[in-house]
Amino acid sequence: MRRKIRILMAKPGLDGHDRGVKYISRALRDAGYEVIYTGIRQSPEAIAHAAIQEDVDFVGLSLLSGAHNELFPEIVRLIRKYGGESIIVFAGGIIPEKDIPFLKEHGVEAIFTPGASFKEVADFIEQNKRRLSH
Amino acid sequence: MKRLTEKILSGDVRAIARAISWIENDYAQKEQLIDDLYPHCGNAVVWGLTGPPGSGKSTLLNLLIARERMKGKRVAVIAIDPSSPFSGGAILGDRLRMQKHSTDSGVFIRSMASRGHLGGVAGATADAIKVLDAAGFDLIIIETIGVGQTEIEVVEMTDVVLLLLVPGLGDEIQALKAGIMEIGDIFIINKSDKDEAMKTKAEVEYVLSLNDNPRKDRPNPIFMTSAVLNLGIDELSTGIDLYIEELRVNGLIEDKRRKRIAREIRLMITAKIRREVEKQLGLNERIDSWVDQVYRRKRRPYAMINELSDTFFKKNRT
Amino acid sequence: MLNRMEKIKKKKEAWETTTLKKVLERFPERKKRFVTGSWLDVDRLYTPVPQSEEEFIEKIGFPGEYPYTRGVQPTMYRGRLWTMRQYAGFGTAEESNTRYKYLLSQGQTGLSVAFDLPTQIGYDSDDPHSLGEVGKVGVAIDSLKDMEILFDGIPLDKVSTSMTINAPAAVLLAFYIVVAEKQGIPAGQLRGTIQNDILKEYIARGTYIFPPKPSIRLITDIFEYCAQHVPQWNTISISGYHIREAGSTAVQEIAFTLADGVEYVHAALQAGLDVDQFAGRLSFFFNAHNDLFEEIAKFRAARRIWAKLMKDRFGAKDERSRMLRFHTQTGGSTLTAQQPDNNIVRVTIQTLAAVLGGTQSLHTNSRDEALGLPTEEAVRIALRTQQIVAHESGVTNTVDPLAGSYFMESLTDRIEQEVWQYLDRIEQLGGMVNAIEKGYVQKEIQNAAYQYQREVEEGTRIVVGVNQYTLEDEKPDKILRVSPGLREIQIEKLRALRRMRQASRVKRALQKLEQAAHNRNENLMPYILDAARVYATLGEISNVLRHVFGEYQESIVL
């Protein structure tokens, strides 16, 4: 049995714009990945626990409200705290260029801004899956 | 390995989750792991929750988890959704409805795709149950959709099967009669807030009363719930406890578990041997050429198959 | 007539076999199939279709008269231009107040308040759910106190105010009414709109709190209360905007919005209201995208369908009850983060669509909206775009200028037809609430969104600056940033509020509200107003209702 890549797609914060996250989730499924989708308005704690219990390889965060600087680092911190050392976190949404270095410093490895294509997301996953620990 | 075993026994979430991944990915190490954990199994009660897609299984489960937590039980859930037959990928959405329990350390939720692997998802479920049992969960609930043979195999790995039905199934009830009605222990008519709920209940009662129902000797409890209005949940929760208590008293639970083990052994051993056979024969690599030969009538099917199986047996005789 | 049609038909056939054929042989067309932005087929050429005088009057008719295809007023923009209304609000009430005064000084004629997400979901700024969100997409309003600051120095009898608020609309409306009271203005003189459209929150926008039943009760309570006490207030703005933003087609936008409307009318009738008592205060809110003709046809079809629904299905007698009046916002999802200046052009096309479609008010998006909150300069250009169309383009000089265009009328008919099909289907599913609970509506939208995105990624749909005509090195745009310390400021204000108000009165008001909420026959507005007056917070009021009504859980559809 070939190992399946598992990806948690999560929407922290309060905005309900799930068009993007649903599109990516569906495209990921069609590309053969297993996607766990948890719905809108997820707290950082709930996302981190889900990531651990589901033993995912990647966590994709989507946020359009502008609360990314507060929420993304907190989510990464909690995932690490609960033992998800090797889980790779990426994100998408309306994220100003200026905030990207800060988010990368805090463990968000890739950030897809408006206009990014699914292919970029898929490429990112393919390039990084070698690093997975098991 | 030893460390992983210890961690699981101490209830470490990360370790439990990792072990289930090993099982899902069918890693060779999983066998040793399960055997190491096995002496610690046997304490958990296992429910199977099944019913047509959209009947409200996950929504109801969300409420049942809360009830069981109030009773002080530690609860684990495995929610199975189908993999896409085209891409092999899956979108697992059951968790969404139970996500409010995500941060409760007494609850563990795991989504599983049915995938297509040998031994089936049933085998993986059986092993995952052992991991969760050894990790000290009091109650393990398996949610699966009630269609297809593999799905039925999955719920047969449990102590009690809760079968969810909803109003407006219409002719489907007839179809159910033939199939999944037989696996249900406890029947739940969910969406009792809908108009036709009472009618559905009557239909279910009727089907259960038919003479050809092989389970006619043991009455099946029927409950009405509305998972969106939070109605009938306490009655259901108590009803399940009573049912299980009864099984225990009658010794039926032991029966069931023995049967489950029998099924498991059958399943595992045939899966294992089948895999070995396929490997030795090089089935996957050679199948196309066999097809070609049979298709073009170069060879006759039985002659070819017997020749192949004879070589296989000869080789393995010594 | 028939003779004439026959002649035209013959002539067309001749044209096809001679003139056209020759050209096609040498220069094939760019594509096999031409479609609108929402995949409706478009023919090469449109020619007159047989139509009797009766049919003309029935389908196209005259502005200000049933079925209102040509517009809801007889003189349209010759009489009065549309209301230019820029949606704005961010940070604290003080900051937003300054922006409103600026916009009013720039010639804007109505206010449109954007609230932050915690406010929209009924959480106070100090609620754990609010982390990171306070003041981000709009202004943070925790209590009457913030509302007093928000409208400080703005006479509420002189402006019309539109508030984008849904689940807790009753609470924000109550705050507004009390602010007016304090300014000495009676509720009867207040003009404005609350969005108050919960169904599209379940479908597309996500800022719901309660399940459908109690949510709809709150809505009908508002209808009833306003009919008596705030008669000039538009009590709901039934919104297709967000449905379109979620990726729907133009047809779906209209179909699902009108289906929502039907559901609200049903609910109000069931609550014992008379149709002509509230229907005239229903208003709509649509999106304007880039496919100019499709969008114009969409607006015209929407008016015609609504008029028919209200007349035939609900027996509305009052002309106002049959008129579909609407606000438009240009399409946020059409804006690109790449080469943001291009967005000014997109917004111009969309503005034309809205105006040629006969909108009553318009918000034009700012060029930098795909990047973050708009800067003041970008907001000004957006407003200027409207002003240029209004005063320089000449499109306002006559009513419904595109009527009678063979293409326009054919497209209007086609959209109408497809919308009716959806309306029938939804009826079969047992109405909009059921269709939403089943996930039917969400699924239809998602499929359209998925197809659209695929086309963009495959390059079969060109988006300038994104998948063609791209630039290698784009320099980042200036953007506006909300100060991160905002939550602390709001929390401090809340603390001060809780010290200064009379706790026992708050408690009593909330208890009364809770009792009333349990009793379906009570109108909740007076209780919410009482709680507002004693400075109960938005979160406190919402929590009382959460406790009684429960919370909605999204039904996942993927």
Ligand SMILES: Nc1nc2c(ncn2[C@@H]2O[C@H](COP(=O)(O)OP(=O)(O)O)[C@@H](O)[C@H]2O)c(=O)[nH]1
């Ligand atoms: N009216 C009604 N709807 C329900 C009830 N239980 C679940 N639902 C809805 O049915 C849909 C499917 O529920 P879900 O739990 O995902 O079903 P599953 O596929 O069986 O797990 C959701 O939209 C639920 O909100 C109920 O008791 N009454």
Ligand SMILES: [Mg+2]
């Ligand atoms: Mg489910």
